[in-house]
Amino acid sequence: MAARHSKTGKGQEESPRVGKGVFVTVGTTAFDNLIKAFLTPDIITQLHGFGFNEIMIQYGKGKDVYDAAFTPELQSLVKEARVTIAGVEYEESTRITEYIKKADLIISHAGSGTILDALRYQKAIIVIPNESLMDNHQAELANEMAKQKYVIRGKLEQLAANISAAQSYKFRHFPRAGSRTFVEVLEDEIERAEKDKMANRKSSDSTTNTSNKKPYSYRQRRRKDCDEWVEGEQGPCGCSIT
Numbered sequence: 726m727a728a729r730h731s732k733t734g735k736g737q738e739e740s741p742r743v744g745k746g747v748f749v750t751v752g753t754t755a756f757d758n759l760i761k762a763f764l765t766p767d768i769i770t771q772l773h774g775f776g777f778n779e780i781m782i783q784y785g786k787g788k789d790v791y792d793a794a795f796t797p798e799l800q801s802l803v804k805e806a807r808v809t810i811a812g813v814e815y816e817e818s819t820r821i822t823e824y825i826k827k828a829d830l831i832i833s834h835a836g837s838g839t840i841l842d843a844l845r846y847q848k849a850i851i852v853i854p855n856e857s858l859m860d861n862h863q864a865e866l867a868n869e870m871a872k873q874k875y876v877i878r879g880k881l882e883q884l885a886a887n888i889s890a891a892q893s894y895k896f897r898h899f900p901r902a903g904s905r906t907f908v909e910v911l912e913d914e915i916e917r918a919e920k921d922k923m924a925n926r927k928s929s930d931s932t933t934n935t936s937n938k939k940p941y942s943y944r945q946r947r948r949k950d951c952d953e954w955v956e957g958e959q960g961p962c963g964c965s966i967t
Contacts, residue, residue, distance in 0.1 A: 744778035748828035752836045753815065755786040756855045762881045763832065764794035764810075766802050771885055773806045775892055781824050782812040830891060832879070835863035844875055847898055849891045851879040873897060 749763055760782065762768070772780070784791040791812050795803075803810060816824070822842050825831060831843045831850040843850040852870065854863040871878030874897045879887040 745776050745829040746779040746781070746827055747772060747777050747830045747832065748781050748783075748824045749832045750783040750821065750824075750834065750836075750839055751785040751787065751855070752783075752834045752839070753785060754834075754855065754858065756834050756857075757787045757790040758881055759832075759834065759853060759855075760784050760787045760790045760794065762884050764791070764799065766798055768885060768888070769799065769802055769806070769808060769810075771888060773808055775888070777830065778806070778808050780808065780810045781828070782810065783816060783821065783824070784812050784814065786814075788812075788814055830888075832884075832888075835867040837866055840866070840870060840876060844898075847896075849894065849896055850876045851884075851887045851891055852876045853879040853881060853884075853887075 749759070751759055763782070769780075782791065802808075818838070821839070825839070825842045825848060826846050828848060831839070831848050833839045833843070833850060833852055835852045835854040840850065840852060852867040854867045867876065867878045870876040874895070876896070877887055877891055877894055
């Protein structure tokens with residue numbers, strides 16, 4: 726189990742929860758900008774105003790960024806508001822699922838495994854793709870999920886507005902037929918959208934594209950990203966291979 730670093734208001738020990746919880750997760754890669762955008766006095770004050778007083782952050786490779794965020798101003802606010810903030814580097818997938826089950830709001834990178842777990846337990850979720858990983862399928866997944874109203878597609882510079890919107894947003898519930906069926910349907914929808922885009926660009930591509938190589942589809946990219954990972958493990962994009 727990963728080491729847990731806790732910042733607890735008023736110097737108190739962790740006590741039975743009386744408010745709401747937030748779980749922030751960046752996956753297995755670095756997403757320092759999400760940690761920086763979240764751990765600010767303004768965001769913590771906003772969350773406290775909405776009744777959130779327990780925050781868990783899975784910061785991946787960003788421990789230095791996580792620690793540096795606790796300025797004297799933020800530490801004072803945490804103590805006065807009696808907010809508990811704890812952080813971990815990595816956790817086993819079962820432990821991440823437990824954090825998701827306990828939380829009332831999830832703020833996540835666009836890893837499909839995290840998204841599907843959040844939907845499975847019918848949690849409000851704000852999905853913010855990691856811009857440094859734009860070559861993978863995170864942005865496409867986030868956009869399509871938001872289009873279908875399963876998630877809020879967030880932006881770092883609009884995090885406060887995204888959090889406000891999540892308090893009253895009518896999230897669609899996860900279909901009970903099973904996650905595998907859902908993923909396959911979602912992939913079909915994304916590939917259909919990609920084909921439409923390709924058709925719209927066909928005339929211009931025919932005059933400028935000298936390569937006959939077809940781009941990978943969304944489903945092919947997802948499998949290609951994770952084809953070195955065995956069943957039951959988490960792929961490099963954050964998705965669970967099943």
